[in-house]
Amino acid sequence: MDFALIVQYALSGITVGSVYAIVAIGFNIIYCTTGIINFAQGEFLVVGAMTAISLTQVVPLPVAILGAVLITTVLGGLVELVFIRQVRNASVLRLVVITIGLSILIREAVLHIWDEKPWSLPYFTGTAVSTVSVLRLVVITIGLSILIREAVLHIWDEKPWSLPYFTGTAVSTVSILGAHISLQVLWVLGVSAVIVTALTLFLRYTTTGQAMRACADDRMAARLCGVNDRWMVTLSFMLSAGIGALAGCVISPITQTQYDMGAPLAIKGFTVAILGGLGNSMAAVAAGLFLGLLEAFVVSVLPACYKEVVAIVVLLSILVLRPSGLFARRETSALRTA
Numbered sequence: 001m002d003f004a005l006i007v008q009y010a011l012s013g014i015t016v017g018s019v020y021a022i023v024a025i026g027f028n029i030i031y032c033t034t035g036i037i038n039f040a041q042g043e044f045l046v047v048g049a050m051t052a053i054s055l056t057q058v059v060p061l062p063v064a065i066l067g068a069v070l071i072t073t074v075l076g077g078l079v080e081l082v083f084i085r086q087v088r089n090a091s092v093l094r095l096v097v098i099t100i101g102l103s104i105l106i107r108e109a110v111l112h113i114w115d116e117k118p119w120s121l122p123y124f125t126g127t128a129v130s131t132v133s134v135l136r137l138v139v140i141t142i143g144l145s146i147l148i149r150e151a152v153l154h155i156w157d158e159k160p161w162s163l164p165y166f167t168g169t170a171v172s173t174v175s176i177l178g179a180h181i182s183l184q185v186l187w188v189l190g191v192s193a194v195i196v197t198a199l200t201l202f203l204r205y206t207t208t209g210q211a212m213r214a215c216a217d218d219r220m221a222a223r224l225c226g227v228n229d230r231w232m233v234t235l236s237f238m239l240s241a242g243i244g245a246l247a248g249c250v251i252s253p254i255t256q257t258q259y260d261m262g263a264p265l266a267i268k269g270f271t272v273a274i275l276g277g278l279g280n281s282m283a284a285v286a287a288g289l290f291l292g293l294l295e296a297f298v299v300s301v302l303p304a305c306y307k308e309v310v311a312i313v314v315l316l317s318i319l320v321l322r323p324s325g326l327f328a329r330r331e332t333s334a335l336r337t338a
Contacts, residue, residue, distance in 0.1 A: 009296045015185050015254070017292020018192035022247040023269025024276065024284035025199065026240040032216040032279050033229075033236040036095040040079065040103040041244055042266030046110055048072040048245020049257040053119045061122060069245045076241025080234045103262060110259040118256040121249060125183040184253050191250045195243055196285055212236065216279075264308065271315040277325030287326065 023041055030038045048068045055064035083098055090098075203209035214222035215232045223229050248257065255261075272291055276283030295310045318325065 005300075009300050010293060011185065013293035013296030014289055015188050015292070016295065017289040018189055019247055019251050019265070019288075020268045020272045020291055021285045021288025022192055022195055022243060023265055024272035024288055025196070025281045026244050027269055027273040028279050028281045028284060029199075029236050029240045029243075031273075033212060033219075033233050034084070034095070036092050036099065037270065037273075038237070038240065039096065039099045039266050039270070040106060040262075041240060041269060042262035042264070043103050043106040043110070044072055044076060044241040044244030044262075045248030045251075045265055046257060046259065046262040047075060047106065047248075048241075049121065049248035049252040050110060050114050050119060050259075051245070052249045053121055053252070053257065054114075056121065061124070065121075065246070065249045068249060069242050072245035073238045073242035077234050077238040079241075080237035084233070084237070085230065103266065107259060107262060110262075114259060116259055118258045119252075120256040121252040123182070123184050123253045124187050124250075182254070184250075188250050188254070191246065195246065196281075199239075199243070199281070208235070267315075268311050271311045271318075274315060274318050274323075275326055280325065283325065 023045065026041045026044070027037060030036065030041075048071075051071050052061075052064045052068035055067050059067065079102060083102060084095065087095065087098065203213055211222065211227045212232050212235065214225065214227055215229050219229050222232075268291065272284055272288045275291065276285075276287035291311065291314060294314070295307050298310050299307050
């Protein structure tokens, strides 16, 4: 395999792996404060991206993304207040089933609001590739040169020329070790890094973050120390939803957004969370990159349909061989180790 092609696959894997890591972090935030797995996490990405797409019709793109994140954050809080908090003394299994039902409910709502066709935000930097191929432009210029060969010969000499793209412009790309990637990929990687760094700083150095860590360590002890543990749970849902919405907005120009993409993302995020050790958000980053790279290189040697099988195989293998995760050394939580 050509070295540039290997780099291309690696960059693709790192990009999707970063998204998986963000979804896994959303799982971990809620798991640490409630002990449940929120399988509606993937739907938050879809709602965030779809809301931003609608808002771009009336406001500039940055304002649309900010509005979508805020709306989805509020939605996350409402989910906890209306569906989770009202179920008192419920088992973890019952709460998990509730989140699965919520994911189905949100998915159907998205389907009725935005229909089933794919949508996408515009590229943050540059534009999408024009649909007119370079080959077609070359053929057109050759045809024109035949018709006006003598005129061109006297005016522009014999070297070949080509017309510009008929619509749009070429995509803004950068070259890394011979591989070409869209600038939107850099946005994905940059936003992912900012999310992880900001979350770490928030949990470690702010009073609210320290209160969330206290709830993760011992919820009853935190309550006796004056921490409002119910508010911490609501905040965890809001924070998880907001992070998911931002991730959905960033990846939308690359992958497009469809009403039913939340469930596959939730499965990938859950796989990464298990792989890194439930509750360990820093390990989730490494696990997300690992899964993304594994998928990318599997596609390079096998048909693309096998890509979706990779996450399931990894998930089952980890659950059977090492349920605590590859990076887990003891029973711990992301909020505790952040």
